[in-house]
Amino acid sequence: MSTTERLYYHDSRLLEFDARVISLSELDDGQIAVTLDQTAFYPTGGGQPTDTGTLGDARVVDCIDVEDDGVLHVIQGPTPEVGDTVHGKIDWLRRLDHLQQHTGQHILSAAFVKLFDAPTHSFRVLEHECEIDIALDEPSDERIEEAVDLANQIIWESRPITIRQVTSEQAATLPLRKEPAREGELRLIEIGDFDLTPCGGTHAKSTGEVGVIVVRSWERAKGLTRVHFRAGVRALADYRKTNQTARDVAALFSAGREDSPTLVSKIIEDNKRLTRRVSELEEVASRVEAEELLQEAVSYRTGSGSDRVPVGMSVIDGERGSSRTVREGSDNNQGPFVIAKVFDDRSADSLKHLALALTAHPNTVALLGSRDGATARLVFARSSDAAGDMNMLMRGACSILGGRGGGRPDMAQGGGKDVAALDKAIQAAAQGLIES
Template sequence: MKDLFYYQDSMIKEFKADVVRTGVEEDDRPYFVLSNTAFYPTGGGQPHDTGYINDIRVTDVEKVENEIRHYVEGDVPSSLNGIVTGKLDWDRRFDHMQQHCGQHILSATFVELFDFATVSFHLGSEIVTIDLNTEHVTDEQLALVEKRANEIIIENRTIETKWVIKDELSQYPLRKDVTVDEDIRLVIIPDYDYNGCGGTHPTSTGQVSLLKIMGTEKMKKNTRVSFVCGNRVLKQLDMRKRVLSEVARNLSVPEEEAAGALQKVMKDAKATEKALGEAQDALLVYEARDLATNSENNVAAASFVNRSVQTLQKLGRAIVSENNNLIALLVSENDGKLQFVASKGTNVVFSMKEVSSKVLPLINGKGGGNESTVQGGGEKILSAESLLAEMKNIVS
């Protein structure tokens, strides 16, 4: 393990090695096995490298049993043998090293300041997360941790790696227990963090550049902390700058006033929505009075287009409130489907459940309700007017 190129020199971008063998997985993925490699295989929370072997694209790298397989695009030339040249996608590798090293620093800082241990780590394509063994982390704690982590980065401390045997572990103040008995590799930030790790890291903390905590969320009894390091901070800043500029432009205010202006717009929108709702309810009352006045044989019936079930329910209640002897039958066609409501006044003995039980099969529908009010919806097998006529027949 310690002789692998990515452990000998994590900054290596290009290398030469012999082709040991080629093969094809059961899922038809062709691969190379080389005498040595700088391609890091997926493991320890760090994603695999990509790049090229000669001019063949490497898309995935995995350790299978005791060999590292380089999965490639297309077919592997049968004539390919001898020495080949491997070249890493360096931007991807360096990004992974920045994020992984930043995670070590951040996890060590949570332990140093608040004794919060990291129980899991995920290096995603956009965001990195760690889960802490605590249910609560305050904004003040996050600010202190971020400040301290960036101090360690700015100090540009040398990052050391060391291979040890199990009996030597007691010599180091490890942040967490090592889970392997052989090929034990320590990643050390002197006088700050000592951790067993098989991943790749830059040679100094300064190469992490910057660390920014993006937020937290509750994960059962743990807290998940999202963060980014290095070039990802610039990408996040660029995205947020573009969004903020667009919001400020639409609100016609300077960027520093955008938050307050947006809050005012939202407050005004809620007030407008409330006033509109009250106006709609008032109109429903007038509409209900009109339908109640023009009812026939104590049945007020009407069909509509694009009226929600909630609106039909309000209208039905308003109608029977006008006259306790009325039955309200309402149907609406919405997006090619039919929905209905049937309500009765307190003086009506007939159960509205009988309406829904007979109407729903006609439209392959589903519904619910009680003796006083039912509602349902289904396919537009017949017109809204025809369904309304069926409902009238049931209550007549």
């Protein structure tokens, strides 16, 4: 059995060290792992991600904690021999980041306990996210910001952070923020007159190194409150990103950053009003459009329509603005007018307006379609005195479009993704109507 002395336990600022290779192993995925007699590399664990860096000329891409068997340094590059002395070097910016998030978590968790007696149940420092799950009664922005204020006050007082080694008996007499997860000798992290908690991670030497703590958002999660926070370098990166977003939005209005929310709500309000107005106007326009379509129908009936449009068949021209209207049996006046037409970029609402305007006229059936982006839309309607089951025709048409739809015998809606089959679907409906 090999073991590794953990240099990071005593000094989180130790970034370079020499060590002897005591064993090599191959992981399941074929990568080589090196065990050293001592290391300053912090392995993944305790809610903190692994350090990276170099070992000789090789990259250390991951470190795995195997407890009493030491730390496995997963390397990419030249593999040293057992017995070699190698030089290790930690990636400082990554270590600093982890150390700030992790120490920040201690401080923030302690602040929630001090103010609201709200203990932390779990925490995670991930590659980009930091979160704690706390048992906070009645969570609110105000309460959470109060804890953030206290945490930052402790940071800006640059209180010392020290490590104490104690036995479990000694620990039992101390006011620890959380119960130790292990037996035997314990490593306690003490933040001057503020927090005392067992932990094996890497910490700042004083609270000031954490820089600042900010909370991005929070939500309820499994009976607890999950708080998403950022400390130090991550808080700065997050500020830059957020500020850029706010400035980009403000630039759209040629306004200041602080004015954006008011201007955005105004646009949303204007948009709602305009949408209502467009809907009203569309209704009026639909009536005019319906008149024109019906005029066309009448001219087919009274003119040479029977020559141009075969009896009992609906012809649909796919071009925008063109349509054919047929009535069943052009020799007599018994069948309904069938207005069949496909539009481009027309919403379901707009089709419905037109269908209602058409079927306000007697003995009329409207079979309308629209190519609305990648969606094929259909609205079928008939006047109360016309024959035909729109619900049934719609179901048949939608199966051609690979979609779904339905409704009442006098009005049905539907659609599908097969936009190219729209003409075919409407023709099938017209045919179905004639045959019924």
